[in-house]
Amino acid sequence: MSVEIRCALSAFLFYREVPPLGEEHLSKIEGATSIMNLFISLIAILVLTLLALGVAFSAGLAYLLTVIVPYAAFALFLAGFVYRVAKWAGAPVPFRIPTTCGQEKSLPWIKTNPLESPSGLPGVIGRMVLEVLLFRSLFRNTRADLYDQRPVYGSAKWLWFFGLLFHWSLLIIVLRHLRFFIEPIAPWISGISAVDGFFEIGIPTLYLSDIAILTGLSFLFLRRVVVPQLRYISLFTDYFSLLLILGAVGTGLLMRHFFPTDLLQVKNLALGWVTFSPVVPGGIGKVFYIHLCFVFVLIAWFPMSKLMHAGGVFLSPTRNLANDNRRNRHLNPWNAPVKVHTYEEYEDEFRDKMKAAGLPMEKE
Amino acid sequence: MSFVKIPTPDKLIAIRYEPPETSWMDTPTVFRPGTWSYSGAAKNLTALDMPNPRAWQPSDEDWKLPENWQQIILEGMRERLEKYRSFKLFMDICVRCGACADKCHFYIGSGDPKNMPVLRAELLRSVYRRYFTESGKRFGRLAGARDLTVDVLKEWFYYFYQCTECRRCSVFCPYGIDQAEITMMGRELLNLVGCNINWVIEPAANCFRTGNHLGIQPGGIKDMLEFIADDIEDRTGVRVEVPLNKKGAEILFVAPSGDYFADPGTYTCMGYLMLFHEIGLNYTFSTYASEGGNFGLFTSHEMAKRLNAKIYAEAKRLGVKWILGGECGHMWRLLHQYMDTMNGPADFLAEPVSPITGTRFENARSTKMVHIAEFSADLIRKGKLKLNPARNDALRVTFHDSCNPARGMGLFEEPRYIIRHACNHFHEMAEDTIREKTLCCGSGAGLGNDENMEMRMRGGMPRAMAVRQVKEKHGVNRLACICAIDRATLPPLMEYWVPGVTVSGVHELLANALVMTGEKDRTTDLRGQSLEGKTVDETL
Numbered sequence: 001m002s003v004e005i006r007c008a009l010s011a012f013l014f015y016r017e018v019p020p021l022g023e024e025h026l027s028k029i030e031g032a033t034s035i036m037n038l039f040i041s042l043i044a045i046l047v048l049t050l051l052a053l054g055v056a057f058s059a060g061l062a063y064l065l066t067v068i069v070p071y072a073a074f075a076l077f078l079a080g081f082v083y084r085v086a087k088w089a090g091a092p093v094p095f096r097i098p099t100t101c102g103q104e105k106s107l108p109w110i111k112t113n114p115l116e117s118p119s120g121l122p123g124v125i126g127r128m129v130l131e132v133l134l135f136r137s138l139f140r141n142t143r144a145d146l147y148d149q150r151p152v153y154g155s156a157k158w159l160w161f162f163g164l165l166f167h168w169s170l171l172i173i174v175l176r177h178l179r180f181f182i183e184p185i186a187p188w189i190s191g192i193s194a195v196d197g198f199f200e201i202g203i204p205t206l207y208l209s210d211i212a213i214l215t216g217l218s219f220l221f222l223r224r225v226v227v228p229q230l231r232y233i234s235l236f237t238d239y240f241s242l243l244l245i246l247g248a249v250g251t252g253l254l255m256r257h258f259f260p261t262d263l264l265q266v267k268n269l270a271l272g273w274v275t276f277s278p279v280v281p282g283g284i285g286k287v288f289y290i291h292l293c294f295v296f297v298l299i300a301w302f303p304m305s306k307l308m309h310a311g312g313v314f315l316s317p318t319r320n321l322a323n324d325n326r327r328n329r330h331l332n333p334w335n336a337p338v339k340v341h342t343y344e345e346y347e348d349e350f351r352d353k354m355k356a357a358g359l360p361m362e363k364e
Numbered sequence: 365m366s367f368v369k370i371p372t373p374d375k376l377i378a379i380r381y382e383p384p385e386t387s388w389m390d391t392p393t394v395f396r397p398g399t400w401s402y403s404g405a406a407k408n409l410t411a412l413d414m415p416n417p418r419a420w421q422p423s424d425e426d427w428k429l430p431e432n433w434q435q436i437i438l439e440g441m442r443e444r445l446e447k448y449r450s451f452k453l454f455m456d457i458c459v460r461c462g463a464c465a466d467k468c469h470f471y472i473g474s475g476d477p478k479n480m481p482v483l484r485a486e487l488l489r490s491v492y493r494r495y496f497t498e499s500g501k502r503f504g505r506l507a508g509a510r511d512l513t514v515d516v517l518k519e520w521f522y523y524f525y526q527c528t529e530c531r532r533c534s535v536f537c538p539y540g541i542d543q544a545e546i547t548m549m550g551r552e553l554l555n556l557v558g559c560n561i562n563w564v565i566e567p568a569a570n571c572f573r574t575g576n577h578l579g580i581q582p583g584g585i586k587d588m589l590e591f592i593a594d595d596i597e598d599r600t601g602v603r604v605e606v607p608l609n610k611k612g613a614e615i616l617f618v619a620p621s622g623d624y625f626a627d628p629g630t631y632t633c634m635g636y637l638m639l640f641h642e643i644g645l646n647y648t649f650s651t652y653a654s655e656g657g658n659f660g661l662f663t664s665h666e667m668a669k670r671l672n673a674k675i676y677a678e679a680k681r682l683g684v685k686w687i688l689g690g691e692c693g694h695m696w697r698l699l700h701q702y703m704d705t706m707n708g709p710a711d712f713l714a715e716p717v718s719p720i721t722g723t724r725f726e727n728a729r730s731t732k733m734v735h736i737a738e739f740s741a742d743l744i745r746k747g748k749l750k751l752n753p754a755r756n757d758a759l760r761v762t763f764h765d766s767c768n769p770a771r772g773m774g775l776f777e778e779p780r781y782i783i784r785h786a787c788n789h790f791h792e793m794a795e796d797t798i799r800e801k802t803l804c805c806g807s808g809a810g811l812g813n814d815e816n817m818e819m820r821m822r823g824g825m826p827r828a829m830a831v832r833q834v835k836e837k838h839g840v841n842r843l844a845c846i847c848a849i850d851r852a853t854l855p856p857l858m859e860y861w862v863p864g865v866t867v868s869g870v871h872e873l874l875a876n877a878l879v880m881t882g883e884k885d886r887t888t889d890l891r892g893q894s895l896e897g898k899t900v901d902e903t904l
């Protein structure tokens with residue numbers, strides 16, 4: 001990619017115009033950090049796709065993929081998720097350490113900020129709801145830059161916007177998928193689908209959530225690849241998680257719009273899973289198998305990876321505790337006695353000096 | 365203050381934010397003079413029964429680590445992962461979204477990517493993955509894991525002592541990941557093998573023995589406070605008493621020792637004494653609990669508890685009803701978020717009630733310690749103070765939210781309320797640089813030493829530039845704060861980046877304006893500077 005395009009992209013993704021660059025500046029960006037992690041993730045995804053293709057063309061493996069793997073992946077997911085959360089929950093919270101982002105509840109005439117500095121449970125719940133559903137903290141995001149020998153903090157809400165776009169559309173897509181698993185289809189699921197396809201663009205209808213998730217994912221991925229700082233901190237797992245979801249989304253879209261699948265067969269398969277009587281479907285499209293592969297790998301990968309932030313966010317002690325430290329005592333389960341310097345020892349050591357200074361003492 | 369050894373401001377500000385060519389795991393740590401702090405002296409470690417006292421410096425090749433140092437560190441990590449949910453969780457859930465990256469004043473001021481909070485955490489996380497996660501054990505570097513080597517340990521030292529535990533990153537992180545918490549763990553681990561800095565360990569050792577960071581002995585404290593009382597008499601004509609170790613006082617007052625030790629803290633201390641005298645408060649200082657600050661917080665949770673214990677012990681011994689605390693940042697992080705848990709319950713004290721206004725400090729019901737800004741704001745609100753803000757007319761004031769009262773307590777309005785009533789000219793800095801988004805002085809958490817001057821000026825640059833902006837726009841010449849470390853470290857920061865701006869505590873401003881019964885005609889402020897002919901240029 002040319003440097004100019006990269007800078008322009010970087011400016012867009014990192015949210016504002018960047019200052020004009022000098023020569024050496026350019027060369028630095030061009031030669032910046034190793035992108036090994038990106039390449040390895042791409043290769044991993046490629047291998048996964050080839051494997052999926054192999055599965056699609058082999059009857060025996062198709063059995064594995066449609067009858068065994070679903071249960072294995074789901075079991076891994078459940079067990080892994082519970083295990084990880086239990087591990088976190090099992091560790092005590094010795095101190096109450098909320099990060100206070102607003103005025104504490106103090107004097108009655110001072111306006112408090114119950115959501116940013118909650119003084120009790122309702123506030124904490126409100127703070128967590130904002131955090132989980134609306135990414136409140138990310139909404140604060142700014143971008144620091146040096147202009148004219150001075151740091152300036154520009155508004156930078158793109159990450160918040162596209163992050164939210166991605167997560168919400170993912171949620172809607174997952175919910176829409178429930179139509180395969182439930183018979184008769186619950187009205188609320190049809191409701192979601194109807195709203196999602198409201199504009200009735202194309203046949204079959206293009207879902208808004210599909211466009212949204214593609215946009216969101218592309219932004220998140222490009223940002224990671226293009227912004228030097230982001231590339232610098234990115235690990236294999238960061239690219240891989242995004243590509244895996246992109247893979248699932250991509251094949252899903254292919255199926256819906258270009259290589260139609262027999263939806264009746266899909267529904268039979270899904271119902272087979274939930275009734276524990278799965279049968280290998282006949283004549284279902286190849287793309288469907290690839291889609292399944294991506295989804296199952298994603299489900300199994302979830303609990304071992306950073307995707308577990310979905311569970312972890314609820315447990316964060318800087319967010320889910322009330323700022324009422326001085327009002328209600330917090331208990332530390334492992335609070336142990338420590339060696340202190342007592343007043344008696346202090347007075348013993350400094351008795352003469354205290355006497356000379358005329359300070360009152362316990363023992364004269 | 366000498367800046368001869370560090371680059372000039374215009375050189376320092378030439379910061380590039382591009383990461384280096386080599387990946388961070390392959391970029392060695394260089395201990396460049398001016399960017400690190402001297403090692404903890406053996407005598408201080410010994411005084412605190414801490415491991416591996418020896419003579420060494422971070423710039424040495426050989427750090428004289430114990431033979432089984434890796435085992436000690438890994439064992440220490442295991443223990444802490446089990447004891448602190450914060451640690452375990454923060455090791456696991458970061459998605460490397462980078463939202464925290466440019467929020468750290470050290471990154472903004474240095475451009476060093478390892479000062480991005482996310483990478484600072486990865487320094488430790490990579491070792492966590494290698495020894496405590498399956499993927500790390502199996503896939504090593506591909507999983508972001510690496511071995512614990514001496515170079516890694518040195519890197520930890522360099523960067524965990526380039527974090528002021530200010531929690532700004534935590535405000536912006538979608539999961540609230542708090543690098544301060546990770547730095548605390550990192551420092552605890554380093555302490556297990558005797559790697560710490562003297563600017564933390566010496567105050568801690570002093571504090572353990574004498575009750576205060578500076579090692580001032582009982583007579584010295586009395587002299588200093590009397591000296592301050594003399595100054596007050598000189599400026600106001602009023603003689604204030606200095607109650608010390610007084611049994612049966614209603615309130616124990618605990619301040620940071622910096623406030624009676626050095627300018628400009630002493631002016632804040634004058635403010636406390638004048639205020640207490642004027643309202644006739646029945647209180648006492650203590651020589652044993654002569655410090656609310658606690659450099660144990662920058663060492664380990666255990667050390668924080670050891671140094672903090674004296675406050676409740678002294679309150680009990682003296683038989684006071686409750687405790688009032690002076691203007692200090694990290695002191696209040698500890699008092700607000702840790703003290704009650706560590707050394708409570710304070711069931712021998714009474715729920716704090718202002719003897720002057722009758723206001724019940726409900727929010728301090730359990731800990732029984734009230735912040736002086738809360739106390740004074742209440743006095744003003746209830747009309748108990750006679751104030752003449754015109755005496756501060758020579759000052760155009762801005763307010764620096766100190767990190768800890770801001771992000772570890774939520775104390776934003778009270779100091780502003782006091783300033784607004786004590787001064788006629790108050791101007792806020794830019795919104796992204798105050799309140800919960802406040803930028804650190806760059807010298808907290810034990811980093812305010814002279815050998816670390818370049819890093820301090822870098823870390824403080826974002827704060828200083830925000831001050832410069834209001835100086836240019838509104839003619840601001842006074843930076844108010846409620847932190848003793850700020851009062852010690854902001855003056856050199858201002859001298860370097862924004863000459864012409866002085867620093868003070870909020871209670872100095874309050875006392876300037878405070879009309880005292882029986883005072884003489886006040887012709888100077890607390891600093892002895894004439895009030896006359898200093899009206900502000902209104903055209904600014």
Ligand code: HEM
Nearest residue numbers: 132135138163164167220238241242307310313459461538
């Ligand atoms: C309680 C539920 C969840 C919350 C509150 C949450 C929140 C967040 C936030 C705030 C970010 C950072 C901003 C961003 O990059 O978008 C993020 C990143 C991410 N989330 Fe979630 N998330 C949740 C569930 C999930 C689930 C179920 C998945 C996938 C199956 C997921 C996949 C991702 C990925 C891949 C990223 C990284 C994006 C990147 O690399 O830039 N999240 N999440």
Ligand code: SF4
Nearest residue numbers: 458460461462464537
């Ligand atoms: S903001 Fe939080 S999740 Fe994002 S990189 Fe920083 S620490 Fe990780």
Ligand code: SF4
Nearest residue numbers: 468527528530531533
């Ligand atoms: S706590 Fe403060 S100094 Fe430390 S990494 Fe976060 S922003 Fe930087």
